[in-house]
Amino acid sequence: KTPSRRLDLRPGEYVRVRSAFEILRTLDRNGRNRGMVFKPEMFHYCGRTLRVLSRLDRRIDEHTRRFMEFQNECILLEDVWCHGQRSFCSRSNYHYWREIWLERPTAP
DSSP: OOOOOOOOOOTTOEEEEOOHHHHHTTOOTTSEETTEEOOGGGGGGTTOEEEEEEEOOEEEOTTTOSEEEOSSOOEEETTOBOOOTTTOOOSOOBOOBOGGGEEOOOOO
16 A cells, blocks of 8 residues: 545645655555556646645546546646646546645745
8 A cells, every 4th residue: 555645635725746756755666656646747747836626536437438436535736737748648637636745835
């Protein structure tokens, strides 16, 4: 099992994406945390402060066309989607984030 952290993030909150080193420490040898992949394109957002768009509890699996309930938290961040830089995919799906990859920004 990989580590987890519960921040109970809500839409509209600002979060900071943790550093690449901190995120790498949460991944297994397949680049996953509790089944969710941290894609190489996501490293681009490390250190940035972004807004939570929503929490995702379920989605439709493209292959089976069935609803899939997430076992663990899944966060969507505003204006953060896949640009297809590595997979040459043009769908522009949102990246899925674990709360352990995020933190609340510290006050200045």
